Amino acid sequence: MSAVLNAPVVADVPVPAFQPGPAGTHITVRGLTKHFAGWPLYEDFNLDIPKHKIVSVFGPNGCGKSTLINMIAGLVPIDAGEILFDGKSLKDTRIGYVFQNYRDALFPWMRTIDNIAYPLKLAGRSKAEVDRRMAELVASFDVRFDLNRYPYELSGGQQQTASIMRALAPKPEVLFLDEPFSALDFEMTLFIREKLQEVFMQTGTTMLLVSHDLEEAVYLADQVLLLTKRPTRVAEILPYADARPRTVETLSEPGFIQAKKRSLEIFQREVRR
Numbered sequence: 001m002s003a004v005l006n007a008p009v010v011a012d013v014p015v016p017a018f019q020p021g022p023a024g025t026h027i028t029v030r031g032l033t034k035h036f037a038g039w040p041l042y043e044d045f046n047l048d049i050p051k052h053k054i055v056s057v058f059g060p061n062g063c064g065k066s067t068l069i070n071m072i073a074g075l076v077p078i079d080a081g082e083i084l085f086d087g088k089s090l091k092d093t094r095i096g097y098v099f100q101n102y103r104d105a106l107f108p109w110m111r112t113i114d115n116i117a118y119p120l121k122l123a124g125r126s127k128a129e130v131d132r133r134m135a136e137l138v139a140s141f142d143v144r145f146d147l148n149r150y151p152y153e154l155s156g157g158q159q160q161t162a163s164i165m166r167a168l169a170p171k172p173e174v175l176f177l178d179e180p181f182s183a184l185d186f187e188m189t190l191f192i193r194e195k196l197q198e199v200f201m202q203t204g205t206t207m208l209l210v211s212h213d214l215e216e217a218v219y220l221a222d223q224v225l226l227l228t229k230r231p232t233r234v235a236e237i238l239p240y241a242d243a244r245p246r247t248v249e250t251l252s253e254p255g256f257i258q259a260k261k262r263s264l265e266i267f268q269r270e271v272r273r
């Protein structure tokens with residue numbers, strides 16, 4: 001009887017139950033809506049991001065790749081919808097974010113080592129804890145440059161390495177990367193790509209990576225999330241399961257070539273639509 005009395009008054013307007021993702025899902029996006037200046041970018045958009053995987057986001061220019069990861073990371077507000085991490089909200093989730101432009105991302109007045117330690121100090125960790133974590137990061141990134149230097153004294157690749165170390169310092173559950181290689185030269189791109197893969201193999205951190213380079217997007221990915229033109233939908237989610245570590249040889253493996261070809265076909269279909 002009391003259950004009936006406590007039922008919602010608007011009983012004839014059914015509230016859709018939250019649909020969880022399949023087993024192994026880390027991030028669920030449901031009913032996401034985002035308009036800019038009255039124009040829809042996302043409308044009732046749904047997505048499941050798997051845990052302990054790298055998902056590359058690829059799609060036409062301006063389709064909303066950056067906006068999507070920024071909404072999930074809480075940097076851009078959403079108009080409607082729900083985003084959960086293992087069923088938790090963003091505020092109960094540790095995340096890391098690597099910006100495209102490493103030059104603006106590091107604090108120029110802090111030594112590189114203090115930039116990397118910054119999120120730990122902000123979280124009130126003790127000096128011993130900070131020192132321990134810094135030693136771990138230095139070892140896992142096999143850092144060969146002097147972290148006591150200021151960011152402007154380092155090369156672009158070294159600065160982006162430091163940005164990634166800073167993002168990983170608090171051991172995030174999810175790492176967001178928006179075109180992290182686009183400001184780097186080819187040699188540094190290869191270096192950072194391998195570092196990211198190594199870190200992923202050590203930690204299994206869920207990563208959401210925006211890339212405008214299809215080869216790179218596929219190379220690092222367990223799944224390629226292909227988006228349409230706006231209003232943006234999921235064109236396809238393409239699994240790519242070659243073993244890690246992936247190497248230069250991977251680029252000529254049939255599985256890689258096939259995944260890249262299929263991604264390109266979907267991309268071309270969507271831009272011509």
Ligand SMILES: Nc1ncnc2c1ncn2[C@@H]1O[C@H](COP(=O)(O)OP(=O)(O)OP(=O)(O)O)[C@@H](O)[C@H]1O
Nearest residue numbers: 036037041059060061062063064065066067068212
């Ligand atoms: N703050 C904003 N105000 C108005 N429009 C915006 C804003 N941010 C993004 N947009 C628009 O939303 C669309 C998606 O932008 P977004 O930067 O997410 O695309 P993208 O896929 O990352 O593009 P690119 O490939 O150029 O990096 C674009 O049309 C852009 O002009």
Ligand SMILES: [Mg+2]
Nearest residue numbers: 065066067210
């Ligand atoms: Mg972008």
